[in-house]
Every structure is written in structure tokens, then in C-alpha cells.
Amino acid sequence: MIQTDIIIIGAGPVGLFTVFEAGLMKLRCHLIDAIPQAGGQLSEIYPKKPIYDIPGFPSILAGELVDNLLKQAAPFNPGFTLGERAETIEKHKDGSFVVTTSEGTQHQAPTVMIAGGLGSFEPRKPKIETLAQFEKKGVEYMVREPEAFVGKKLFVSGGGDSALDWAIYFAENHDIPVGLVHRTDMFRGHKDSVEKVYALQAQGKIDLYTHAEVVDLHGTDKLEQIELKQKDQDNIKVNVDYWLPLFGLSPKLGPIGDWGLEIEKNAIVVDNSLDYQTNLPGVFAIGDVNTYPGKLKLILCGFHEATLAVQTAYKIIHPDKRFTMKYTTVQGIQGFE
Numbered sequence: 001m002i003q004t005d006i007i008i009i010g011a012g013p014v015g016l017f018t019v020f021e022a023g024l025m026k027l028r029c030h031l032i033d034a035i036p037q038a039g040g041q042l043s044e045i046y047p048k049k050p051i052y053d054i055p056g057f058p059s060i061l062a063g064e065l066v067d068n069l070l071k072q073a074a075p076f077n078p079g080f081t082l083g084e085r086a087e088t089i090e091k092h093k094d095g096s097f098v099v100t101t102s103e104g105t106q107h108q109a110p111t112v113m114i115a116g117g118l119g120s121f122e123p124r125k126p127k128i129e130t131l132a133q134f135e136k137k138g139v140e141y142m143v144r145e146p147e148a149f150v151g152k153k154l155f156v157s158g159g160g161d162s163a164l165d166w167a168i169y170f171a172e173n174h175d176i177p178v179g180l181v182h183r184t185d186m187f188r189g190h191k192d193s194v195e196k197v198y199a200l201q202a203q204g205k206i207d208l209y210t211h212a213e214v215v216d217l218h219g220t221d222k223l224e225q226i227e228l229k230q231k232d233q234d235n236i237k238v239n240v241d242y243w244l245p246l247f248g249l250s251p252k253l254g255p256i257g258d259w260g261l262e263i264e265k266n267a268i269v270v271d272n273s274l275d276y277q278t279n280l281p282g283v284f285a286i287g288d289v290n291t292y293p294g295k296l297k298l299i300l301c302g303f304h305e306a307t308l309a310v311q312t313a314y315k316i317i318h319p320d321k322r323f324t325m326k327y328t329t330v331q332g333i334q335g336f337e
């Protein structure tokens, strides 16, 4: 059981900034995110886009903002459970909450901040009848630990950045060629990545199949073959250890919607007159995931909400102490070991 002061669900910009604000109050945080990296929408959807409305930064790339937020949170040594979705919340008799993930990891704390944005990113799944039979038995929708695929025969499907980046990574880091399958010969990924894919194909490190798609899966206990349909050709079966359909991720509020929270239009209703607490005392919702009159889904609004929410969290965690806010210019940053 991971013990902390604040369990933060969602390692997007708002969850990351919460670590900093909580740290100033000497509160420890542990973040849970369904995707294997921090940054939420900024990392997943638009890492290379410039953002122009972060105070003090006339322009900053989304990916750079995430790097900066991680750096700003680092002195407060947050814990991370990444690549696992928060599934259930339970309130114990002592008032603490236990949040359990899809992989069974348990976290306990007196307070919970839901910074879940538009929800957890769920993989877009291809429509193949036998798909469910081979999930986690050869079919993987995310690359959590690339080392797990060393020496394995891999096929990646998709035409976006994620599919291209991983195909390139495996081609460059493994001895066995990696297969890449895409419906057309027009890729949505970066031009540089597309050029690299063709260069690696020429070197025999990527087996590229365009105008093709995986239409069936075969195997007994685990995936053994994928069946490829190619334009104007007969279907072929290819031996594989893993197939990675990387068709992007779409956000869904998911299990948080069943936690007894008041929900309005797919967002969690909070009290914005004070501290962004939900109808469950001790559980807060901040950033894109919440709603209240006048709500704006902007990063800077989420930062403000996080700052106020941790003030009440402090009172719940230390009911007999008083915290006097001091400017960072006065108190500096005192991190944790």
C-alpha cells in the first residue's frame, strides 16, 4: 500500500502543478496516470504545439511546459504510478481513502485530488472479432516498457506519431526487423518520421505494408499470427510475438463516473466558492475534469484551482495546525528527501 498525503489522479499539467503547491505546504503527493508518461493532453495530443497563454511565457511548446512542471515538482519528490488507471475509491473508517488501479496497485491518503482532465485516455481499438482473446497475450495498445519486446517479432499498426515513433525505435534498437502496417500510404505523423521510416525500410529494418490492415488474429494460448489484408492481393498470415495497434487514444471519464460524485455533462461538479471540493468531502476535482458556473478549460485556471484546493487539503490532513502562506520569494523552496 502506497501511503501519501494527497493522491492525485491524473499527471497532466494541473496534477503536476498540484505537487508543487502541496510541496510548499510540506504535503507529499503521489500521482496516478493511465498513460505511461506525465503531461496529460499536452504530451498525448500536442507536445510540439506552442502555447501562448501561460503567464510569463509569451510562447512555450506544450512538451517544454511539461518538462518545466516536472522540474518544478522534482524537489518535492512525488511518487508516480504510471500506465495504470484509477479504478475504485474506498473510504476507510479512519477517514482515509484507498484508490486502487487497474493493475491492483493500492494508494492510501487522507485526501484525493482528481485532476483527470477529459478522462483517462483509452486506446482506439480495431474491430476484430478475436481481439479480446489476445489482449495482453500478444496484443498491446501501449508501450510501457520497451525492454519487454527485445528479441521479439513485432508488428505495429497505425499512421500517426505514436505508431511511427515506436516502429522507428524498435527498428533502431532491435536486431530483428519490425513490421509496420498502415491503411494508406499517407501518414499523419511528422514528415521527418515518415522519411525515417522509408530510410529504415530501405535498410531492411522495417517491413512496411501500406494499403494494408490486420483483419484477423490467430493463436492458441497467445497470439501467434496476424492476418494481413492488402489491396488487390490475397490475405497473408505472418508469424508474430506481438501486435501493437497504435491507433491513438481517446479520453473517457471512465470509472471515476461511478464513484458517487455529482456529474454534470461528463464533468465533476465542485464548490468553486471555496476550494473545488466535490460532494465527497476530502475529494477535490481540479482542471478540465471539473465544472462550476463560469468554468474555463484552460491550463492557468487549473493551476489556480490546484492552489486553492491544497489549502483545504492541508486543513484535512493537519486539523490541529495552522498554515501561514509565505511568498516563495521569502521562504524559498524546501524540498523533501
Ligand SMILES: Cc1cc2nc3c(=O)[nH]c(=O)nc-3n(C[C@H](O)[C@H](O)[C@H](O)COP(=O)(O)OP(=O)(O)OC[C@H]3O[C@@H](n4cnc5c(N)ncnc54)[C@H](O)[C@@H]3O)c2cc1C
Pocket (backbone or CB within 6 Å): 009, 010, 011, 012, 013, 014, 015, 032, 033, 034, 035, 039, 040, 041, 042, 045, 046, 050, 051, 052, 053, 084, 085, 086, 087, 115, 116, 117, 118, 119, 120, 121, 253, 254, 255, 256, 286, 287, 288, 289, 297, 298, 299, 300, 302
Ligand atoms: C490541441 C489542444 C490545444 C490546446 N491549447 C491550449 C492552450 O493554448 N492553452 C490552454 O490553456 N489550454 C489549451 N488546451 C487545453 C489544455 O490542454 C487543458 O486545459 C489541460 O490539458 C488540462 O489539464 P489537466 O491536467 O486538467 O488534464 P489533462 O491534461 O487532460 O490530464 C489528465 C490526465 O488524467 C489522466 N486520467 C484521467 N482519468 C484517469 C484515471 N481514472 N486513472 C488514471 N489516470 C487518469 C489522463 O490519462 C490524463 O493524462 C488545449 C487542448 C488541446 C487538445
